[in-house]
Amino acid sequence: MKIEAKNPVVEFHDLTVSYHKKPVLWNIDMTLPQGALIGIIGPNGAGKSTLIKAAMGLLPLGSGYVRMFDEALDKVRHKVSYVPQRETVDWDFPTSVLDVVMMGRYSKLGLLTRPRKADKEMAMNCLRKVGMEAYTDRQISQLSGGQQQRVFLARALAQEADLYFMDEPFAGVDAATEAAILAIMQEMTANGKTVIVVHHDLQSAAEFFDWIVLLNMRLVASGPIDKVFNNDMLQETYGGKLTVLAEVGELVRKRQMPSREKY
Amino acid sequence: MDAVYIILTSSLFAISCGLLGCFLILRKMAMVGDAISHAVLPGIVIAFLITGTRDSFEMIIGAALLGILCTFLIEFFNKKAKLQTDAAIGVTFTSLFALGVILISVFAGQVDLDQECVLYGEIAYVPIDLWISDSGQNMGPKALYVSALTLIVNILFIRVGFKQLYLTTFDPAFAATTGISVALWNYLLMGSVSMTTVAAFDSVGAILVVALLVAPPATAYLLTDNFKKMMLITCGIAIIISILGYYLAVLLDGSIAGAVVTVAGILFGLAYLFSPSSGILLKRINQKKEAEKLAMPKV
Numbered sequence A: 001m002k003i004e005a006k007n008p009v010v011e012f013h014d015l016t017v018s019y020h021k022k023p024v025l026w027n028i029d030m031t032l033p034q035g036a037l038i039g040i041i042g043p044n045g046a047g048k049s050t051l052i053k054a055a056m057g058l059l060p061l062g063s064g065y066v067r068m069f070d071e072a073l074d075k076v077r078h079k080v081s082y083v084p085q086r087e088t089v090d091w092d093f094p095t096s097v098l099d100v101v102m103m104g105r106y107s108k109l110g111l112l113t114r115p116r117k118a119d120k121e122m123a124m125n126c127l128r129k130v131g132m133e134a135y136t137d138r139q140i141s142q143l144s145g146g147q148q149q150r151v152f153l154a155r156a157l158a159q160e161a162d163l164y165f166m167d168e169p170f171a172g173v174d175a176a177t178e179a180a181i182l183a184i185m186q187e188m189t190a191n192g193k194t195v196i197v198v199h200h201d202l203q204s205a206a207e208f209f210d211w212i213v214l215l216n217m218r219l220v221a222s223g224p225i226d227k228v229f230n231n232d233m234l235q236e237t238y239g240g241k242l243t244v245l246a247e248v249g250e251l252v253r254k255r256q257m258p259s260r261e262k263y
Numbered sequence B: 001m002d003a004v005y006i007i008l009t010s011s012l013f014a015i016s017c018g019l020l021g022c023f024l025i026l027r028k029m030a031m032v033g034d035a036i037s038h039a040v041l042p043g044i045v046i047a048f049l050i051t052g053t054r055d056s057f058e059m060i061i062g063a064a065l066l067g068i069l070c071t072f073l074i075e076f077f078n079k080k081a082k083l084q085t086d087a088a089i090g091v092t093f094t095s096l097f098a099l100g101v102i103l104i105s106v107f108a109g110q111v112d113l114d115q116e117c118v119l120y121g122e123i124a125y126v127p128i129d130l131w132i133s134d135s136g137q138n139m140g141p142k143a144l145y146v147s148a149l150t151l152i153v154n155i156l157f158i159r160v161g162f163k164q165l166y167l168t169t170f171d172p173a174f175a176a177t178t179g180i181s182v183a184l185w186n187y188l189l190m191g192s193v194s195m196t197t198v199a200a201f202d203s204v205g206a207i208l209v210v211a212l213l214v215a216p217p218a219t220a221y222l223l224t225d226n227f228k229k230m231m232l233i234t235c236g237i238a239i240i241i242s243i244l245g246y247y248l249a250v251l252l253d254g255s256i257a258g259a260v261v262t263v264a265g266i267l268f269g270l271a272y273l274f275s276p277s278s279g280i281l282l283k284r285i286n287q288k289k290e291a292e293k294l295a296m297p298k299v
């Protein structure tokens, strides 16, 4: 089931991606709306990370193409930010929390320009937003998993992008951090930014997102949460292996979401 | 004066190698430095055969090209042939090095190069090989100029590309999404490693260059968790090992390059044992204290 966005900011056109000639994503064709908090959901190995890596130009596309803001990625890179899965970097790297957040400013600087005071203030603001200002000079190996995740989020905020792709930003964070991260994302979408998040937990997905993409190598569904996040679709995505799904539809129905119709 | 020339030349080369090495070890590519320092051999020999001199610009270019070819082949075997990185490195540099050895032996008559000098170098000859200007004035040892020029080029490179090198080292995927070409900066870094290696090989030899690329930065890595400090400490270590190494060699009447690297190894050992953050001795002592603290209440 596929619903097209009225005000699309990302378009996938017949996207196919393969690793070593073995396709892991087939014919993904969808549009995603501007200003929404969008959840990409599917089982392990469904190709969620692959989808956003392909969108960010990190993988060669087998066929099809992706457009953002009605342009090719290369033209709008400065408006797009990517938050990789936490495990992808070496947290023993000799660098501080502030240094990592400053990396978000690099793309705004030229080859020779060094970060200015304004960039540093901006980075500090982002750290404050994610509640990490007390850790500015801490070496990154001395952070907990949830703190590392917040540093990554701060780096993304420092990019001042309009479109964010985040790979499992809620993985391994406690309830308080989860709420804090969610609040930041909601503030971002309220300001017209679009946040696309790979997510695993179905219960919280029902509460978090405005729009849901269900993926299992193929696109199972894409649309506003109340239209696509139901038992049938989830059974189709997870291949009937889920037994706890009955409550999920209930959760969506119970959720207060006045502005849902806008998508 | 000879001692000053030798120590200065060796310090300047050691600083160049160490600064590049900081990036290499954090990219977990220390062995690529090793590979490149061997793989440049055929480039050196071919450039020598063409130009007939040992300290020519062509030689550095030849070596840089081979270094980049080596990097390319390693990436190729790794990505396209799906060989593990260590296997890809092993196959590539041994083959290129072997090619160089064959070239040397085939053209032995025409080439004033032998494996010994390529592998071990001889920094003791630095003060003998002088640069005499056209007017006949003695300008000092050639190697000193080469080492100074190499360091200037490296510092400029790192200064200009610092953000890119740093970001592609820490988080290449993120760097790529911001539009930085990860491959380009990788090749630039490897090109610099090749040039530095070949500039230094006359003095310190191809094998000992590897030690300069790895040992000082690895020691500095144990002593700090700030990258800029790590580079500064590396420079300090480069100078210390050059001075101590020289006098150790004089004392033992042995190879200077060998002594420099021996000192580097000893410093690494000391850092490993006594470093405040990751030294095993302090860690043990702290663990014991902790354990005692935990054990206290039970008594």
Ligand SMILES: Nc1ncnc2c1ncn2[C@@H]1O[C@H](COP(=O)(O)OP(=O)(O)OP(=O)(O)O)[C@@H](O)[C@H]1O
Residues within 6 Å of the ligand: A019, A020, A024, A042, A043, A044, A045, A046, A047, A048, A049, A050, A051
């Ligand atoms: N570098 C790679 N080389 C080969 N196959 C890969 C590679 N990365 C992923 N795959 C395969 O592609 C498929 C999709 O992987 P992907 O990482 O996108 O899944 P995912 O939905 O993000 O899973 P998870 O929930 O576990 O993070 C999997 O079958 C995986 O085995």
Ligand SMILES: [Mg+2]
Residues within 6 Å of the ligand: A048, A049, A050, A085, A167
């Ligand atoms: Mg994934």
